[in-house]
Amino acid sequence: MLDYFQVAIAPIGLAINLAVQPLAARAFPRWGHLKLVFAGFSAGFLSVLVLGGFTHLYQEVPPAEMVAITLVNVITYVGFAFCFFAGFINPAKTSLRIRLFRELQQSKNGLSREQILVLYDHRRVIELRIERLLNSKQVVKRDGRYFLEGWFLRLAAAAVRSAKLVVIGKASEFA
Amino acid sequence: MAILQWGVGLFLLAFFLHLLVWRIHKPRSPIKILLAIFLGTVVVGLATLYFGAGVVRSLGLAELSTLAAYLHVLVFFIAMAFSYIVGYTVLEWDSPTLSIVTMIARAGKNGLEEAELIQRAEKLPFLESRMQDLIRGGILVEREGRYVLSARPHLFFRSILLYNRLLRTEQRSG
Numbered sequence: 001m002l003d004y005f006q007v008a009i010a011p012i013g014l015a016i017n018l019a020v021q022p023l024a025a026r027a028f029p030r031w032g033h034l035k036l037v038f039a040g041f042s043a044g045f046l047s048v049l050v051l052g053g054f055t056h057l058y059q060e061v062p063p064a065e066m067v068a069i070t071l072v073n074v075i076t077y078v079g080f081a082f083c084f085f086a087g088f089i090n091p092a093k094t095s096l097r098i099r100l101f102r103e104l105q106q107s108k109n110g111l112s113r114e115q116i117l118v119l120y121d122h123r124r125v126i127e128l129r130i131e132r133l134l135n136s137k138q139v140v141k142r143d144g145r146y147f148l149e150g151w152f153l154r155l156a157a158a159a160v161r162s163a164k165l166v167v168i169g170k171a172s173e174f175a
Numbered sequence: 176m177a178i179l180q181w182g183v184g185l186f187l188l189a190f191f192l193h194l195l196v197w198r199i200h201k202p203r204s205p206i207k208i209l210l211a212i213f214l215g216t217v218v219v220g221l222a223t224l225y226f227g228a229g230v231v232r233s234l235g236l237a238e239l240s241t242l243a244a245y246l247h248v249l250v251f252f253i254a255m256a257f258s259y260i261v262g263y264t265v266l267e268w269d270s271p272t273l274s275i276v277t278m279i280a281r282a283g284k285n286g287l288e289e290a291e292l293i294q295r296a297e298k299l300p301f302l303e304s305r306m307q308d309l310i311r312g313g314i315l316v317e318r319e320g321r322y323v324l325s326a327r328p329h330l331f332f333r334s335i336l337l338y339n340r341l342l343r344t345e346q347r348s349g
Contacts, residue, residue: 003243022341068176072251079254087261092339096305101332110323126296129272145286146279157276164266173269
């Protein structure tokens with residue numbers, strides 16, 4: 001029976017993650033988006049470790065097996081949490097498809113291409129992205145010029161570019 | 176240990192199958208084909224491990240001993256496969272943020288002037304490519320020169336909006 005419980009640990013962790021985020025949003029209305037995500041993720045992660053530890057107390061398994069099972073549950077939880085964040089939470093903030101969907105949902109008779117272009121305001125979107133990069137201090141502005149700060153984004157951009165070349169065969173969808 | 180080994184092994188097998196298919200011909204609906212490759216691999220892989228348990232044992236490979244172990248591999252595999260498929264969208268469609276970062280990175284030590292950055296970024300047709308993707312996916316339809324949502328229930332998009340309303344973080348995206 002405990003074997004089946006082990007299987008359920010990561011999905012339980014995800015459920016706790018999903019429940020904590022809206023609860024935290026109500027309990028701490030001033031918390032920002034990332035703080036809510038972090039709170040949910042941490043609560044889920046902690047529950048995966050605690051529930052895993054609890055089952056190991058009642059199961060006689062060699063230490064190497066225990067480490068492997070814990071690793072499987074942690075990877076599974078992180079995978080689910082990533083899917084949920086990148087496929088479900090973040091798109092509401094950043095996805096152009098979700099933006100278009102929302103605009104069309106609110107319009108009674110649909111939108112013409114010209115109306116979409118007005119609503120979308122490509123320049124504003126670009127400015128918004130630059131603003132976010134400046135706020136997160138990933139990019140700095142000096143004398144009217146933009147510079148990358150630190151190594152993280154440089155590395156992320158290079159990694160995505162390399163992965164695109166390997167998987168898709170080109171560095172950009174517009175290439 | 177067997178769960179970890181077979182979970183990672185089946186994931187790598189599915190990943191290389193996907194690379195092979197993409198090298199031969201990149202599909203028009205990549206997400207559907209990715210789902211088919213990953214889910215097909217895990218179903219066939221687990222069935223093979225179940226019915227070929229004797230062969231696995233005779234080869235000295237780690238064996239999945241209980242039904243729970245098979246389920247554990249399945250859940251582990253699904254988490255990894257879905258993470259990859261979600262990550263794949265970043266590879267398939269350019270992110271405006273990463274495009275901006277790449278432009279600034281390429282400018283090197285001299286940095287990039289604001290006007291030039293905006294001018295270059297504005298030339299990338301992000302909206303057009305997303306609209307085409309929504310039309311291909313049957314979410315958007317064009318009717319008499321106007322774009323409307325198709326008659327489907329759009330559960331995925333609606334649930335994203337609903338959950339973010341619960342989080343009270345809903346705002347204009349883009």
